[in-house]
Amino acid sequence: MQIPTLIDAIANRFEVPPLIKLTVAGVTEDVPPMLDLSYEELGSKLVNFAWSRNVIMEFRIIPSSYADGFSSLIEQLRVQHLVYAESGEALVINCHMMLHYIPEETLSDFPGSKSNPYSYESSCSSMSSFRTTFLKSLRSLDPTIVVLVDEDADLTSNSLESRLRSAFNYLWIPFDAVDTFLPRGSKQRQWYEADVCWKIMNLIAHEGLQRVERLEPKIQWIQRMRNADFRGISFAEDAISEVKTMLDEHAAGWGLKKEDDDLVLTWKGHNVVFASAWLPV
Template sequence: MMQFSESFPPLPPPLPHQIIPNKAARRWPGLPSPKLQGSSFGDANCMEQLLVHCANAIETNDATLAQQILWVLNNIAPPDGDSGQRLTCGFLRALISRAARSGSCKLLSDVAVSIPNHKFSIIELAGFVDLTPWHRFGFTAANAAVMEAVEGRSVVHIVDLSLTHCMQIPTLIDSFSTRPEGPPFLKLTVAGATEDFPPMLDLSYEDLGAKLINFARSRNVAMEFRVVPSSSSDGFSSLIDHLKITGAGDNNGEALIVNCQMLLHYIPDSETLGASCVANHVNSHHSPRSMFLKAVRGLNPCTVLLVDEDADFTSENLVTRLRSAYNYLWIPYDTVETFLPRESRQRQWYEADMCWKIENVVAQEGPLRVERLEPKGKWVQRMRGAGFRGVGFSEEAVAEVKSMLDEHAAGWGMKREEQDLVLTWKGHNVVFATAWLPA
């Protein structure tokens, strides 16, 4: 049970669901009335308003109001409730964590506010990825584009910048093994990230590489695996240097593919640099993200695949950022509500992943705040500014994505936005997939 310092009484336990409306309707000075906002206690609009008012109270050091709102949130958003309540509970934990770090409300807790993230085995991670199309969408679109880009090439070098530890590579190996002209020699280089971002793996990259090589051998695909310790915090500079030194790409007669799957938004953006960025007149074209893309362009890759979540978590304003996160991260909670029991272990792992994101977006600042998603339009600008031109996905690639989506719930869909593909849930943008060639 979360508790406060002596200046605040402890939060009471969550009330039984059937009596929440009467108890939660109690008013305190400064606490907004949900009826005036066109909401009722417990619905999404009300919970979002309460979170926003709580964030404002914490930022202005209004400890009394913050405590009042947290009391209400604790009673209407139990951690084992429906998807909206579980989502709100994640934000509640994050706000308490932020207040505890800043000292604004002198919040303490007897137990850790954060939910520990599970370290997955290979089998568990494969099952985790297969739960929804969240990752599979990008894998399927990218793999189809890779097969088309390297048709007829005898050596294929894939630089894999992936959040899910090469989980898409076995499917790609399978595709190579049945290529009409025979499989290529496959070189795989991965960034052995020095940071731990969920989902986390309980296996070293060296052991992972050995398993991938053995799998490729079983499919009669010759494969070389190399891991380069590198960090997103410096724009994967060690990886870029390694690729330059080894002459990756056409200089070695190989088709170089750079596959970026939900990892580039961990590279610092312009805002991360703070005052120094402004003082040195650094604009978006010279941010670490744009500099990384220009370095990739210098490698003259055959194709670059860029897949990421279509949301904006970059605002320096806490309330703006909280609203953006709340109105995006309801989607993963809603999706698993459709097919996983509330007590499911897989659901707990999935939601722990989301809670990590929420806490990072809400409770952290500066370099520690690494969940800095940018929408598709911003990445399109960055790619064009770095010297790339977009290419569309073929009808075969689109058909493969649609076939994959048929394996999942009816709420998932796909739409085309110019040359790009966008995964949707109940009509809302979730993940985008783009493909690029050097201009």
């Protein structure tokens, strides 16, 4: 849904057909939510949609894994000359609901790993966590802008009791929202509830590297980005207004608020998802 919206916005700004190069991390693990669509099919649909809007799109898939901090994706972005800054091209990195899959363990904790998967990154030691290393590697690519969107919850504790308490205070939201919008027995509702059930099983049944999804609150990601030499920037007022209008018209119960430079999507006043934008320092 994001990319067609972006295509429409860009198509209305230029007389000469603009070029979008979309590179996606073809995640090799099965993690919810699962799309009933291959990366290749998705790319074909997006390229055709872009063509219908007089926008040229190139679509690339780079097989990558969250388990090693998407190191193969970073390496490919580094060695392939995908962006030509001298021609006015911009490198935009969109981290959308994916970084909470990256392990928090240090590189030295990675099982069976005799070498640093980020060996090309001199600033990354074996004692750095995969999340820290990933963000430092993003910074080394000197992107034009980085967008970070994720769930605003803390499910990282090593204590099962603490995780259960945090999950209870957060995961009532998707169940409450689904009761509002989707009828019982519908296929979409079953898919949605299966995703939430996976989250619960993941945080209860698994420890260490086996616990795939570990959400961190917004304040922790903000500190991580600052430590990686990024600075936050605000969203434009017209963009905020457009999102609020969409929510008012189509999504009763959902709201949007601004916290410093960031935007937070809320359900009945409770924080659910945050969106932030960053520039290299």
